[in-house]
Amino acid sequence: MQPNQKYYIDLHCHSTASDGTDTPSRLLEHAAKNRVDVLALTDHDTIDGLAEAKLAAVRQGIRLIPGVEISACFSGGEMHLLGLGLQDTARLRMFLQQMVRNRDQRNLEILAKLNREGFKITLAEVQAIAKGRIVSRPHMAAVLLAKGYVSSFREAFDLYLANGAKCYVQRDTPTPEESIAAILAAGGVPVLAHPIQLGLSRKALRQTLLSLQAAGLQGMEVWHSDQNGAVQHDFLELAESLSLLPSGGSDYHGSNKPHVAIARGIDKNISITDHAIVERLLQQASENQKKRYGEVF
DSSP states (O other), X not given: OOTTOOOEEEEEEOOTTTTOXXXXXXXXXXXXXXXXXXXXXXXXXXXXXXXXXXXXXXXXXXXXXXXXXXXXXETTEEEEEEEEXXXXXXXXXXXXXXXXXXXXXXXXXXXXXXXXXXXXXXXXXXHHHHTTSOOOHHHHHHHHHHTTSOSSHHHHIIIIISTTSTTOOOOOOOOHHHHHHHHHHTTOEEEEOOGGGGOOOHHHHHHHHHHHHHTTOOEEEEEETTBOHHHHHHHHHHHHHTTOEEEEEOOBOGGGSTTOBTTTBSTTOOOOOOTHHHHHHHHHHHHHHHHHHTTOO
């Protein structure tokens, strides 16, 4: 590290362990090139990429925050919760494995709908794109694109895969309270991801946060690629007013979201360099772990 060089933080990234296109090792290489010195790997419903990421982080001189992104049910759709600074526990793995089983069942139902629409797409083709990792809708979109059924990922989602589209199937997901409890049980810090995506008014979001806080929520994603400067300012004020820890990240997925840059977001709408944010989150994680496990960690 150069003493006068500015270094960046990204606490929301995905790898090939879920629906990103960079392996954990490639993700860390990419982060190092972009002057990121703290990164959280937060794959959807899995922590399988963390072992590889930890080794790569050592090679790249990056501080890795172990994390996960959990999908929870919310108003007919989904709410996403990040678990930051968590530990790899048997209980957490059991919780996530059930989520993967639910995802697998939903995948079969989506594929059946796509087939009824006349698209010749098989589970084996989608699994080949996923390379043996968790299969999800972006992998289906990739097959649709490769076969010429759609002209872009966005078209695949807008017409067939997004909530409300022709072939969408609602997944069986845990409640936000269950998700928060699973994160806390693993000694992690539960953080509401990209609150802008909930589509709530300021008043409704505040009430939702208060309800989640009562269940153990400890943080809120203030900085995110979908949240511009004015929204970020508003969300920071909201987080502070509720004593929630502010967090943020790009939600980088590689070429599945080519418009999102690691640690920079969309058109550089993210630039997190205040390392006190990380220290506060890790301090809270340490307190969570001591509360549950004594001095084990």
